[in-house]
Amino acid sequence: MFWFYVIFGVVVFIYSYFHYSYMYWLELRVPSLSPEFPFGDMKDPILRRQCMGEKIKEIYDFGTKHWYNYIGLYFFSRKVFLPIDPELIKNILVKDFNYFSDRGIHYDEKYDPLSAHLFSIAGPKWKNLRAKLTPAYSPVKIKGMFDIMYKCAHEMMLLVGEIAMSGRPVDIKVSFGFQLKLMMRDPDAEFRKMGKRAFTQTVGDLLKMVVIRSFPFLARLFGIGVFPKDVTEFFRRVETEPGTALTIDEAAAQAFIFFLAGFETTSTTTSFALFELSINFMYREKARKEISAVLEKYNGTMTYDALMEMKYRTVIMSETLRKYPPAPVFLRVCTKRYPIPDTDAYIEKGQSVLIPCYGLHRDDRYWHEPDIFDPERFSEKNKDKIVDGTYIPFGAGPRNCIGIRFALVQAKIALALFLMNFDFDLSPRTKLPLKMETKGIILSPIGGLWLRVNPID
Numbered sequence: 394m395f396w397f398y399v400i401f402g403v404v405v406f407i408y409s410y411f412h413y414s415y416m417y418w419l420e421l422r423v424p425s426l427s428p429e430f431p432f433g434d435m436k437d438p439i440l441r442r443q444c445m446g447e448k449i450k451e452i453y454d455f456g457t458k459h460w461y462n463y464i465g466l467y468f469f470s471r472k473v474f475l476p477i478d479p480e481l482i483k484n485i486l487v488k489d490f491n492y493f494s495d496r497g498i499h500y501d502e503k504y505d506p507l508s509a510h511l512f513s514i515a516g517p518k519w520k521n522l523r524a525k526l527t528p529a530y531s532p533v534k535i536k537g538m539f540d541i542m543y544k545c546a547h548e549m550m551l552l553v554g555e556i557a558m559s560g561r562p563v564d565i566k567v568s569f570g571f572q573l574k575l576m577m578r579d580p581d582a583e584f585r586k587m588g589k590r591a592f593t594q595t596v597g598d599l600l601k602m603v604v605i606r607s608f609p610f611l612a613r614l615f616g617i618g619v620f621p622k623d624v625t626e627f628f629r630r631v632e633t634e635p636g637t638a639l640t641i642d643e644a645a646a647q648a649f650i651f652f653l654a655g656f657e658t659t660s661t662t663t664s665f666a667l668f669e670l671s672i673n674f675m676y677r678e679k680a681r682k683e684i685s686a687v688l689e690k691y692n693g694t695m696t697y698d699a700l701m702e703m704k705y706r707t708v709i710m711s712e713t714l715r716k717y718p719p720a721p722v723f724l725r726v727c728t729k730r731y732p733i734p735d736t737d738a739y740i741e742k743g744q745s746v747l748i749p750c751y752g753l754h755r756d757d758r759y760w761h762e763p764d765i766f767d768p769e770r771f772s773e774k775n776k777d778k779i780v781d782g783t784y785i786p787f788g789a790g791p792r793n794c795i796g797i798r799f800a801l802v803q804a805k806i807a808l809a810l811f812l813m814n815f816d817f818d819l820s821p822r823t824k825l826p827l828k829m830e831t832k833g834i835i836l837s838p839i840g841g842l843w844l845r846v847n848p849i850d
């Protein structure tokens with residue numbers, strides 16, 4: 394009987410706590426939804442029934458229908474602020490960056506070294522590291538990496554060619570940046586497995602995050618880290634190779650985030666671009682014509698300068714990133730009480746802010762027929778019509794993506810080589826309409842994107 398009362402008391406306490414928490418936005422007169430105990434507004438994504446990006450887009454659409462500029466949400470009992478107005482989003486990311494310079498992601502340099510990477514670290518530490526790492530992604534450095542990127546992409550084409558010759562459809566969701574050969578020849582290769590594992594969030598991972606956030610001392614006591622132990626050990630092992638200037642743990646954490654941030658993002662973007670080009674013949678031919686014309690000028694050799702002249706592929710990548718932003722939402726945390734401009738409301742210190750990139754990119758107030766793939770939106774003639782702050786596939790402001798140039802060059806090389814070497818159309822193995830993965834953070838289709846590929850000549 395004693396234990397019955399104890400358990401009953403705990404349940405009543407937890408329920409009352411959540412119930413009380415769910416009054417927060419109402420009391421502030423911030424528009425909100427109808428949270429459900431214990432999931433808040435995120436039941437379907439938490440139960441892996443819906444992709445998180447799509448859920449946030451659904452809420453964003455609800456907000457736009459009611460002409461809200463922002464909405465208050467709950468993740469379990471945690472309060473999250475969702476700005477909708479692009480002007481407010483721009484303020485958060487750029488103008489008022491000093492209120493939102495961090496992401497509020499847990500990291501622990503001592504007990505969980507892999508978690509202390511550029512994406513998660515906060516404050517002056519982030520500022521120093523960002524300043525140190527930025528030159529590695531300058532145009533000159535990217536130009537210097539062109540040959541190796543081209544070699545990797547070429548290797549990928551040979552492998553795609555091998556599959557195509559065998560008459561099998563090709564799953565184009567491939568990453569060719571890092572250790573491509575290894576990954577493609579052996580899909581179970583450790584790098585690929587570790588990358589996928591780090592990007593997949595199981596229900597267990599979610600519960601782990603709740604423990605880490607709410608009871609950090611317990612997490613330390615039981616050695617619970619953000620990433621599974623095998624992933625951490627794998628990347629530490631990679632970085633014990635001789636010749637690294639940072640400490641092993643620092644280098645491992647940065648290598649890990651560059652691999653992770655560039656792995657799924659760039660490969661899904663290239664895949665979505667090829668998917669759209671496989672069903673939009675007109676754009677594919679236009680891109681091909683441009684490639685031939687530029688290559689003729691460069692005596693048939695693909696160089697960095699030739700790539701930079703291929704403007705139409707930039708336009709295709711831009712439209713792909715609009716329609717399918719790999720990071721459909723991204724995060725900031727408020728570091729000091731923020732008065733929301735032109736209102737008497739505040740975002741409190743410590744509150745998470747979710748930036749609804751996917752919602753903005755598919756908002757028909759800013760994009761005519763947003764579900765249609767139309768690269769012309771980004772043409773010289775039209776690009777000035779894009780409303781400021783409504784296109785943010787790489788984020789914005791000082792904490793935007795550090796790998797933009799790297800990603801675009803990588804994706805453009807892959808696209809050019811694919812278009813030059815293969816004819817392709819959609820394989821019936823691709824399930825339409827596309828459904829997005831519910832387990833990961835990245836917008837990615839369930840079941841892959843399959844093409845029927847025929848080598849040209």
Ligand code: HEM
Binds near residue numbers: 652787
């Ligand atoms: C199509 C490819 C990519 C997309 C769409 C993408 C998108 C993003 C977005 C949305 C953010 C958050 C921005 C913000 O909070 O304002 C981000 C951050 C970041 N990305 Fe990327 N990314 C891509 C490729 C890459 C690549 C190739 C690398 C590295 C080689 C990379 C490294 C990073 C890092 C380290 C951060 C954190 C930056 C910081 O906090 O200072 N990304 N990315």
